[in-house]
Amino acid sequence: MESSLSFSLPETLVLPLKTQLISSGSVPRSPSKLPFHHNVSLTVSLTVGTPPQNVSMVIDTGSELSWLHCNKTATYPSAFDPTRSTSYGPIPCSSPTCTNRTQDFTIPASCDSNDFCHATLSYADASSSEGNLASDTFNMGSFDSLDMVFGCMHSVFSSNTDEDSKNTGLMGMNRGSLSFVSQMGFPKFSYCISGTDFSGLLLLGESNFTWMLPLNYTPLIQISTPLPYFDRVAYTVQLEGIKVSDKLLPIPKSVFEPDHTGAGQTMVDSGTQFTFLLGPAYTALRTEFLNQTTGVLRVLEDSNFVFQGAMDLCYRVPITQRVLPRLPTVSLVFRGAEMTVSYERVLYRVPGEERGNDSVHCLSFGNSDLLGVEAYVIGHHHQQNVWMEFDLENSRIGLAQVRCDLAGKRFGVAH
Structure with missing residues (x-):
């Protein structure tokens, strides 16, 4: 499979889908599979940073920038701590990533008082989040550590706090240049959600299988x-x-x-x-x-x-x-x-x-x-x-x- 990225990707990565909320640390890790479960949102568990920190992210095909809570509060106990990661780096607002690759954001990126790239995101359900663009290593299954641009959010307003407080952030999967799939360089991805117990899977990469119905x-x-x-x-x-x-x-x-x-x-x-x-x-x-x-x-x-x-x-x-x-x-x-x-x-x-x-x-x-x-x-x-x-x-x-x-x-x- 050809990719525009410099690392070699396995042909597919399969992520199981489940309805119960499982803490990231309690899931058995196999080389190329990740836990993926569904309650009101579809979420995936992975690790970010050096040393790795467990995070849980909502998969969202309707948004671009992936982001993590970076401010642990009573409402959001699950947060990523950038000060504990040696591979974390904020994106300067003079960087081409900030000036060129944020053009599809509904609210333009800006400069904060430290000259870091500041992002404000808003969603149709009246949720919003804001913080800085940053990069760090993301680890998924059998993939090598990938350097990804994401939002390290310090302020989050949610219309569904009960649900959103269980997750560390959101994984943007749309067609924008900073979305997770765009940064990963995948030509396609698929998912399938069961109608009975919500078991299922997310598949990153090719899905041409002879046993499947023609699409x-x-x-x-x-x-x-x-x-x-x-x-x-x-x-x-x-x-x-x-x-x-x-x-x-x-x-x-x-x-x-x-x-x-x-x-x-x-x-x-x-x-x-x-x-x-x-x-x-x-x-x-x-x-x-x-x-x-x-x-x-x-x-x-x-x-x-x-x-x-x-x-x-x-x-x-x-x-x-x-x-x-x-x-x-x-x-x-x-x-x-x-x-x-x-x-x-x-x-x-x-x-x-x-x-x-x-x-x-x-x-x-x-x-x-x-x-x-x-x-x-x-x-x-x-x-x-x-x-x-x-x-x-x-x-x-x-x-x-x-x-x-x-x-x-x-x-x-x-x-």
Whole structure:
């Protein structure tokens, strides 16, 4: 495998995926595999610095710069300590890394009082972090130590502190020049998340295996002109339609096309849990799903309850009912490929939400307009049991329905 980097990469690195949070030190290390688990976010454990420090990072295909908490607090007990690493080095703001390679940051890099490169990052869920760009050695499985540029963050605001406090930082996996995959020089990466126990894997490198189903590919959409609302380094695909069961919804094609400002792109994002659709598409889906579930499910009649601020179609299901009735599937139709969300993932049981003897289940698609997000976002909940290949070399994403727990066994990933 050719790489633009000077070190030799093994053809693939396989990282097992698991749902329980495991401390980095308690995981058995095999030469080329790393622990990788899923709860509300997908995380990987690795070591950074000299001597190595254990860190846990959220895998995020929707962002560029990888970063670590560098300020240990009661809220964020898991932090990287740069003063303990002899290989750590802050990036000066006069460095080409600071002046040239930060051009896709939504907030431009700046100089701090020590003339170090200062970065401020903000995310769609209102989380933000800021600190300095730095470099240090990252150790992953059988790879040699890699010198990586990352953000050493001293100030972090999270919209989900409970979840984020369990991790040391975030691993940016988009197409920007400072993303983890760009710095590693991989031509492609893939992941697969099981729909039952969330076991699965992340695979860095080639994934051409004869036992796999053929992938259906959809091209990545690229716009060379900078537009205010278009993220040029996101994994943007063209959504062309939505089906409920086999019924194609009567949504004009123009609803799925980015407008003259770039608003309305469709992004595949592993850092977001659910899928969000712009208002007209969401309303059409909500209406048809409601029609097809009439008499099958009991609607939660509570206009004040909107799950995660964007999901307003919810149902009451008796707590004693172990299995949901068979529900309509929802298919996202892309150019050249289709992603079908089967009935057990169409609804999401809201944790801790009960009404009398009923639990609350909501349609797992939300309304982007209610979040103030000018985009379609395909979250990881709907990528379960789908082999997702991000082919950077050929600017495309490959999809195939697959049993991810069985795929893990094929790769010898033990859980």
